Amino acid sequence: MEKLEDKLFTVRNKKDEGNPHIRVLDHTVCAEKCTGKYCNHFCPAGVYLWSPETAKTLVSYENCIECGACAIGCPFANIDCETPRGGFGVQFKFG
Amino acid sequence: MQDEKFDAIVVGAGPAGVAAAITMARAGLQVVILEKGEKPGSKNVMGGILYRHNLEEVVGEAWKEAPIERPMIEEQRWFMTDQAALRLLGHKNFRHREHPNSWSVLRARFDPWFASKAEEAGAFVINETVVENLVVKDGKVVGVATGREGDLFADVVIVCEGIGLGKRLLEKAGLKKPIRANQAAIAVKEIMALDPAKIEERFNCEPGEGCAVECFGASTMGRAGFMFIYTNQDTLSVGGGVLVSDYNGGVVRARDVGRVDHGVFSPNELMEHFKTHPAIKPLLEGAETVEYVAKMIPEAGYKSMPKLFGDGYLVCGDAAMMANPVHREGSNLAMASGRMAGETVIQAKELGDFSERTLSRYKGRVDNSFIGKDMRKYNDAVPLLEQNPEMLGKYPELLDRALDEFFRVDGVSKWEKQSRILKMFAKEGGVKMAWNTAKAAWTMK
Numbered sequence: 001m002e003k004l005e006d007k008l009f010t011v012r013n014k015k016d017e018g019n020p021h022i023r024v025l026d027h028t029v030c031a032e033k034c035t036g037k038y039c040n041h042f043c044p045a046g047v048y049l050w051s052p053e054t055a056k057t058l059v060s061y062e063n064c065i066e067c068g069a070c071a072i073g074c075p076f077a078n079i080d081c082e083t084p085r086g087g088f089g090v091q092f093k094f095g
Numbered sequence: 096m097q098d099e100k101f102d103a104i105v106v107g108a109g110p111a112g113v114a115a116a117i118t119m120a121r122a123g124l125q126v127v128i129l130e131k132g133e134k135p136g137s138k139n140v141m142g143g144i145l146y147r148h149n150l151e152e153v154v155g156e157a158w159k160e161a162p163i164e165r166p167m168i169e170e171q172r173w174f175m176t177d178q179a180a181l182r183l184l185g186h187k188n189f190r191h192r193e194h195p196n197s198w199s200v201l202r203a204r205f206d207p208w209f210a211s212k213a214e215e216a217g218a219f220v221i222n223e224t225v226v227e228n229l230v231v232k233d234g235k236v237v238g239v240a241t242g243r244e245g246d247l248f249a250d251v252v253i254v255c256e257g258i259g260l261g262k263r264l265l266e267k268a269g270l271k272k273p274i275r276a277n278q279a280a281i282a283v284k285e286i287m288a289l290d291p292a293k294i295e296e297r298f299n300c301e302p303g304e305g306c307a308v309e310c311f312g313a314s315t316m317g318r319a320g321f322m323f324i325y326t327n328q329d330t331l332s333v334g335g336g337v338l339v340s341d342y343n344g345g346v347v348r349a350r351d352v353g354r355v356d357h358g359v360f361s362p363n364e365l366m367e368h369f370k371t372h373p374a375i376k377p378l379l380e381g382a383e384t385v386e387y388v389a390k391m392i393p394e395a396g397y398k399s400m401p402k403l404f405g406d407g408y409l410v411c412g413d414a415a416m417m418a419n420p421v422h423r424e425g426s427n428l429a430m431a432s433g434r435m436a437g438e439t440v441i442q443a444k445e446l447g448d449f450s451e452r453t454l455s456r457y458k459g460r461v462d463n464s465f466i467g468k469d470m471r472k473y474n475d476a477v478p479l480l481e482q483n484p485e486m487l488g489k490y491p492e493l494l495d496r497a498l499d500e501f502f503r504v505d506g507v508s509k510w511e512k513q514s515r516i517l518k519m520f521a522k523e524g525g526v527k528m529a530w531n532t533a534k535a536a537w538t539m540k
Contacts, residue, residue, distance in 0.1 A: 004363045007285065007387035014133075035352060036359060042342035044283045044362035044389035066138060067389035068260040069281045072274045073339045075349045083131055083260045086243050087223030091137040094286040094330070094386045095202035 004046050008063050015062050016088040022047065022061040022070065023080045030057045034076060042073045066090050101125045101249040103440055104239055105218075106226045106264065108135035111412030111429035111436075112255035113209045114153045118437025120216035124444060127219040127249075128210070129226050129241060136206025139257075140390040141426055142282065143325040143332040144307060145200040149427040153434050154212050162208050163198035164327035165305030166191055169298075173310040173374070176495040180310070180374035192304070199305050199325045199332065201286070226256070229268045229408065235450075236268075236407035250449045251407055253436050255429070258391045258413040265410065271401035275340075276347045277481060278395035280320055280420070282336030283362040287382035291329050297378050298326050309423065310335075314369050316360070317488030319394075319480035322369040323423075324378060331382055335369065336362065338394060338481060357484075362389065392425065393418040396474035403461060404454040409436040417466060421473045421539055428466050435460040472540075479538050483531055490531075493524055 001007055024030065030037070030050060039048035039057065045065045049058045066089055070079040083089075103119055105112040108130035120126045132138040144167065151158045168191050172184040188196075210220050221244065230238040230246055238248035256264055258279065265271035291302070298306040305326040314322040315337050322335030340347045342362065345355035370379055393399065393416035400416045403409065411417070412429030419428065439457040443449050461467050480486055497516045507515075520528065 001285070001384040002367055004361075007363070007384060010384060010386045011388075033349070033352070036343065036346060036356070038343045038346060038359065041359040041361045042281065042339060044281055046361070046363070065387070065389050066260050067281055068258060068391050069279075069339050069389075071260075072276050072279060072391075073281075073343060075276070075343070075346050075352055077273075081260060083225050086131055086225045086241075087133055089138070091133045092140065092203045092386065092388060094204070095136055095138075095140050095206075095388060 008045060008065070011065055012091050012093055013062065014088050014091055016084050019085065020059065020061045021082045021084045021089070022059050022064060024057045024059060025078050025080055027056045029076050029078045031055045034078075039070060039074055039079060043070055064089070099247075101127050101247065102444060103251050103253060104129065104247055104249040105253045105255060106239065107131075107255040107257055107414075108206065108210045108220060109139050109255060109257055109412065109429060110209070110426045111414070111433035112253065113206070113213050114430040114433030115253050115255065115411060115437040115440075116213040116218040117153055117216050118434050119440055120213060120218040122441045123217075124441065126213075126217070127221060127247065128213060129224045129239065129247075130210075130220060130222045131225045132222065134207055134222050135210035135220065136203040139202040139206050140284070140388045141200075141202055142284065142323055142334065142423060143199045143201070143327070144197050144423060145205065146197045146424070146427040147195050149430040153430055157212060160208070162204045163200055165199050165300075165303060166195040167197045167199065167307050168192065168300065168304045169306040171306065171308045173308065173314070174491045174494065175310050175313040175372065175374065176492050177313050179495045179499070180372070181491070181495060181498065199307070199327050201327060201330075201332075226264060229264055231268060234406060236405065251409065251440050251443065251454070253433075253440070254408060254410045254414050255412050255433060256414045258393060258416075263414070265401060265414065270405065270408075274399070274416075276343060277338050277340040278393070278399050278416075280336040280338050280392045280394050281342065281362055281389060282334055282392055283366050283387070283389045284332055284334030285366065285384045286327070286386040286388075287331045287333055287379060288329060288385045289331055289382040293381070294326050294329070294331065300326065310369070310375075312487050312491035314372065315365065315487065316368060317484055319477050319487065324375070330385065331379065333370065333379065334366065336392065337365065338477070339391070392420065394420045394477045396476070397467065397470035398474055400470065403458045404451060406451045406454075407449055409439065409454055409457050411436050417470065419469045419473055421476050422469075424469075431464060432461060432466055435464065473538075475538050479535065486531060486535060490524070490528060493520060493528075
């Protein structure tokens with residue numbers, strides 16, 4: 001298995017529909033200051049994708065595997081990531 | 096539950112929290128553990144090695160019932176280049192058959208068992224409950240605000256929330272500084288299913304016994320960190336990681352943007368780079384990935400640790416940035432610190448005093464134990480590798496070329512080969528390599 005999307009498919013995730021636990025605080029920071037679009041790379045689950053058309057960072061929060069790196073990896077401290085509500089989010093089978 | 100007051104509230108049912116709870120509950124204290132997952136272990140991840148000593152200190156002989164995968168009989172350390180793999184160390188130690196030192200473990204299996212020991216001792220475990228804030232009254236932590244159970248109160252709150260997701264409890268309460276991108280690694284891991292007989296054949300193990308392989312150098316594209324394969328019963332744990340800032344090409348803060356850029360890459364790219372190395376690929380042939388996980392790992396030594404105590408609270412394990420990245424230790428520091436926190440609270444209960452002054456004894460215990468000593472010892476280990484990327488990039492390369500020259504039979508005399516090797520080291524490694532090697536030896540001593 002090589003592709004990230006296939007790997008993410010193995011993760012058991014109790015989705016909290018319509019209740020995103022991750023938020024990009026200010027999309028103009030992504031557009032104007034962040035040349036590297038770092039979150040697009042360092043996130044192990046590929047949650048973040050810069051969309052030039054909409055000038056926004058798209059957030060696939062339902063793919064999040066809850067490592068917490070986004071909060072410290074973004075050099076602009078522009079990502080707010082909270083713990084999903086109790087019992088929601090990833091529930092690992094092996095861990 | 097609203098009006099009830101506990102002796103202690105433990106945040107998080109990982110190794111630190113459960114060890115603290117077992118210690119306190121056995122002394123008759125009223126203890127509750129709050130866990131955010133469906134059950135203990137549901138959200139918990141580690142590379143996969145657990146140490147007997149620290150587990151036995153908490154549960155005694157019951158370690159024999161723990162749901163482990165395989166005892167680690169052999170430790171291997173490899174130095175890798177893109178063209179070669181150099182097995183620097185292979186220590187097959189048969190003493191571990193009688194007296195196991197460590198095991199491979201899958202946390203979703205181990206943690207529920209460990210938490211059940213806390214319940215047997217009389218602690219309550221409440222699952223699916225996120226602690227959102229510490230409740231602070233007159234500068235003293237008096238309880239926690241939860242997402243589901245409302246506010247809960249206790250004489251002491253033991254924060255074992257792990258390295259944490261998002262705004263951590265202590266950060267929210269202003270009791271800890273945010274972690275920087277060069278103070279923690281992102282490690283990823285795939286659990287890959289493989290027939291036990293094949294595991295034993297490929298890793299040269301007896302049935303039920305295991306081997307830990309850790310690979311430095313090209314395995315992490317030369318960055319500070321390592322990749323690993325740990326043999327489980329019928330799976331392999333394959334993974335590894337580097338500093339968060341390494342994935343960013345060296346960018347830590349906003350002011351680094353545009354100034355440094357060593358190239359960005361993703362954890363999955365790092366993983367595939369390792370899995371497809373010619374020395375690794377045959378070991379994984381036919382193994383099917385059954386889960387993909389990720390976790391941050393504290394890497395920045397003693398100086399990155401937050402204040403461990405205050406009026407009404409203590410901090411243990413990953414939440415306190417306790418890990419020894421040079422020796423891949425973490426869960427054992429967590430368990431030991433949880434036990435020490437529990438012992439401190441038992442004393443505080445006897446004294447009827449949960450003030451900062453009494454709880455500061457916990458820090459004394461930590462500092463005087465292997466935790467404080469090892470955390471101080473390796474304070475500079477990761478920064479040294481971070482600031483001298485040639486150590487895990489160029490030097491393995493030179494060593495590999497020297498061995499290639501040495502072993503290759505091509506009509507050149509051995510005298511000439513030795514002279515070529517020395518010239519190569521002098522030219523490409525130079526004085527800096529000697530100096531760096533000495534520095535590394537000193538830092539990792």
